[in-house]
Amino acid sequence: MGKEKKLVSEITSRDVDFAQWFTDICTKAELIDYSTVKGFTIMRPYGQAIWENITKSLDDKFKKTGHENVAMPMLIPESLLQKEKDHVKGFAPEVAWVTHGGNEKLEERLCIRPTSETLFCDHWAHVLQTYRQLPMKYNQWCSVVRWEKTTRPFLRGREFFWQEGHTIHETPDEAKAETLQMLDIYADFYEKELNMPIIKGQKTESEKFAGAEATYTIEAMMHDGKALQSCTSHYFGDGFARAYEVKFADRNNGISYPFQTSWGISTRSIGAIIMSHGDDDGLILPPAIAPFQIVIIPIAQHKEGVLEKAAELKTRLESAYRVKLDDSDNSAGWKFSQYEMKGVPVRLEIGPKDIENNQCVLVRRDNREKIVVSLDNLLAEVAKVLEDLQRSIYQNAKANLDARTQSLNTMEEIIAASQAKDGFIKTLWCGSEECEKQMKEQAGLSSRCMPFGEQDNLEGVCPVCGKKASHRVIWGKAY
């Protein structure tokens, strides 16, 4: 009965089989169910509640920075998709097509949106007339379809839910600033609310979004050392605007094309939460997005006064937190395990002995520490525990990131390191696509990003070709 005893036997151990562990959590914590169509999942109430908390938080931030929500159609005519050639090339292989309406074959087939740049451009071409209307800063919450060959819950589905922001601006500088502002909002959200350390950077040419001039990314490291691209923010220049003929009368009464951005975060972020914080007993949810931050478990609840007291505590806590009281017939032990599996940050136990002593027991999900607290300063104690838990899970993830990140100079070192364990490898790079290809072939690594703030002091050579370096790149294996 040591501390090491695994309480939740249904979940595969994380170190035995990380992929299986991940899938187990997705289903056992009741986040999702598989649907009958491959690659499509059903978001169950608990998973959806997490996603809703994510959307609420971000939607608020988007609105505070002047963005408006819209709703675009789900279908894109083939001819519309075709207008920007890089974009088509990037997405055409993985779109789903609608070819019939009822029994009638359509004149032109329609694709289910894989992303909505083309739709936004088409719309803007209709409504934009003057620089006075700029900027237009739009966002939509929706799902998109990409016909992926291999799929995994949250990480890669044929349909996934996300938010896509699309903006147009009068000047390149303004659009670039928007791109970076949104990246910062995401970064801040990941760090402060999902309690995950992240790396901001720019994608290389070969990894950037189809049709973009520059793609910025947030890369996070999962517990197993693999990278997860956690969101992206793109600067398009006026490439799409020209292709779709989005024009406006500028300040000099000439015709100009606006400069454009797009940025998105998806339900993949839930995968990131699972793989960053979870342990062998299940999920560990960051309090900011947990469907409920506190679960109250009454002990010996049939006894006089216990349920009443539990309900009273619930009312008190609800002033500041999302709280669930489980007064179901299941045993206390069963409930303990159940909510550990679901990652509820704090458990509150209240039983006859506690009531006698005007106290309750708080148990932290991350380290299972049991804290006896007086009911008189319950709210303050809960606040302290939640704060500490956030700091603690962040630091654990940070420790993993640090332990698995190394700077290397030669191919021998890189190949040896990538075979030894998964993680991030930082190197100089000459900037050529060929060397990226070689890195993939020789070391099995893809470029994750060119991290911000680390593009100075580029004295040295590319480890692949030996030519003078022009960038510093983080390499890794990606989900």
Added chain:
RNA sequence: CGGGAUGUGGCUCAGUUUGGUAGAGCGCUGCGUUCGGGACGCAGAGGCCGCAAGUUCGAAUCUUGUCAUCCCGACCA
């Protein structure tokens, strides 16, 4: 799209080698006793064995086809 595996109550699986009309554990329903780390007893419900042809007196079991899922690679929020 290549390589491998698997389809049997809600879930995990046994039964297939040697054809004879389907089982276990968990879960679920009802009642009672329990309740500070996944409780127990009793009584129940639930499956034309992925689908379709074929062989046979008879198919979960043999044959052929087909569909789906999972794992490993190549491609990707």
